[in-house]
Amino acid sequence: MEQQVVIAGGGPVGLWLAAELRLGGASVTVIEERTERDARSKALTVHPRTLEILASRDAHRPFLAEGTPFPGGHFGTLDDRLDFSGLDSPFPYTLALPQARTEELIEAHALAAGVRLRRGHRVTGLTESATAVTVRVEGPEGPYDLTADYVVGCDGTRSTVRAAAGIDFPGTPSTVLGWLGDVTLDSPPPPGFTAFTSAGVLMIAALPGGLHRLVGITPEDLRTDWPGDLTLDELRAKTVAITGQDFGMRDPVWLSRFGNATRLAEHYRLGRVLLAGDAAHQHFPAGGVGMNVGIQDAHNLGWKLAATLRGWAPDGLLDTxxxxxxxxxxxxxxxxxxxxxxxxxxxPEGTDLRALISRAIATQPSFNRMLAERLTGLAVSYPPQDPSAHPLTGTRAPDLVFADADAEAGESSLFALLRADSYVLLDLTGAAVSPLGDLARPGLVVRSRSLAETPSTWSGVRAALVRPDGHVAWVGTTPDDAALASAANRVLATTHRDA
Known part of the structure; x- marks a missing residue:
């Protein structure tokens, strides 16, 4: 059977993309080599922007119910941590939640949306034509082909899809080997423990089930060769060297090493092949950003690919x-x-640099905010092609709270209005009859609302077009209703293909 989209990789990135495609009206099949979810969690952190993405699809509540919020995060394991409490988000914190559970929750969301997930199947190659792409799959009963309009590689840093498409993955090789151990500690340190000495750096975080994760680097780990698999004795020796104690570690369930190879795919899209997550970018897992950026990739791609397949997207949207x-x-x-x-x-030079930047985080609020917004994805903005566009254009829209909320419809704020299959044209004029009411078309929802409180950056805004991924596509400020409607109509001609 012909598929519209085949996704290689059923981790959090592939599953979120699949859900977005289904909500956008496209059919999708996810091919995942694992027969069941991996109980080991590479990522432990869900960032504020990712929580906003989940909230824009009403999928955030289970995460908030189970995760543990922390009002900040580390940058380079500096002594002074970033403060997230002042971030302009409904979620000014990181949420501690193992990736295995994050994946499970996103999978439930995807399956509820109608995603087809084939576990125990593996993509082995692809062939692209002018009109389709044929994906070769190895399944439990042998090889078979799937024909699709597009294939998306969400299959990790060793992506089969990326290699089969001939997309280069340039970057720098690994020169540092970090290590981690998920173990039982009979005498664990206080929450948020971090140590940095001349013998190395170590972070310890509590995990569900009474486990703790130890992550660190020692000077001996600045190397390009592979010293063999990590052992409990080596983990204990490194921990003692850094802290003077082993915290009563025993019974490891996962011991691993990881490098700092850093690579970026030359193309995120090449013809009918697209990449997202680790298939598109590889990096050292600092600050817990990897999974979050991957989900944000998927959130940007999903609505664009669905709109292209549904026929209302303008030419070139997918290239964006x-x-x-x-x-x-x-x-x-x-x-x-x-x-x-x-x-x-x-x-000594390195420790002085650490001290200097750490003091800047602690004493310079603007520096702290810049790093916090960058780390959490809240700073991401897509510059408009028109240099005369309103400054809000391309920025992430905040969760505007409405004074005249439709409680019955659950539309009390902007995030509740956002949908994967349409832009939201927000009329903030307060007029009894909306001047934008006759602009409806496929891929567009028009709503008239009054703000309970207007953010300073939104002062004077009378209308805004918000993309399905929550970024602002257009802002209208003219006081003339007819001119406002005319301007909105002109921009819609560029964002929507005529039905």
């Missing part, structure tokens, strides 16, 4: 995925490399 997200991947690489430099600053 690379144009918008590739710079985010480059920024991710830069930030991760910078944190590795701080985490491996064991020399």
């Amino acid at each position: 995925y690379h144009a918008e997200r590739h710079p985010v991947g480059a920024d991710l690489a830069e930030g991760s490399r910078a944190q590795v430099a701080l985490m491996t600053g064991f020399s």
Whole structure:
């Protein structure tokens, strides 16, 4: 049977993308090699922007119910942590939740949306034509082909899809080997424990089930060779060297090493092949950003691909995925490399650099906010092509709270209005009869609302067009209703193909 989209990889990124495609009206099949979810969690953190994304699809409540909020996060394991409490978000914190549970919750969301998930199947290659792409799959009963309009590689840093499409993955090789151990600690340290000495850096975080995760680097780990698999004795020795104690560690359930190889796909889209998540960018797991940026990739791509398949997207919309997200991947690489430099600053010069930046975080609120917004994805903006566009254009829309909320419909704020299959044209004029009411078309929802409180950056805004991913596409400020409607109609001609 012909599929509209085949996704290789059923982790959090692939599953969120699949759900977005289904909500946008496209059919999708996810091919996942694992027969069941991996109980080991690479990621432990859900960032504010990711929580906003979940909230824009009413999928956030289980995460908030189970996760543990923390009002900040580390940058390069510096002594002074970033303060998230002042962030302009309904979720000014990181949420501690193992990736295994995050994946489980997103899978439930995807299956409820009608996603087809084939576990125990593996993508082995693809062939692209002018009109379709044929995906070769190895299943429990042998090989078979799926024909689709598009294929998306969400299959990790060793992506089969990326390799089969011939997309280059340039970058820098690994020069540092971090390590982690999920173990039982009979004498655990207080929550949020971090240590940095000349012998190395170590972070310890509590996990569900009475386990603790130890993550660290020592000067001996600044190497390019592979020393073999990590053992409990080595983990204990490194921990004692850094802290003077082993915290009563025993019974490991996962011991691993990971490098700082940093690579960025040359193309996020090449013909009918697209990439998202680790298939598009590889980096050292500093600050817990990897899974979050991947989900944000999927959120940018999903509505664009669905709109293209449904026929209301304008020409070139799908190309904006690379144009918008590739710079985010480059920024991710830069930030991760910078944190590795701080985490491996064991020399006197390195410790002085750590102290200087740490003091800046503690004493310069604007610096703290800049790093916090960058780390959490809240700073991501997509610059408009028109230099005369309103400054809000391309920015992430805040969760505007409405004074005249439709309680019965659950539309009390902007996030509740956002949908994967349509833009929201928000009329803030307060007119009894909306001047924008006759602009409805496929892929568009028009709502008239009054704000309970107007953010300073939104002062004077009388109308706004918000994309399905929550970024602002257009802002109207003219006081003339006819001119406002005319301007909205002109921009809709560029964002929507005529039915």
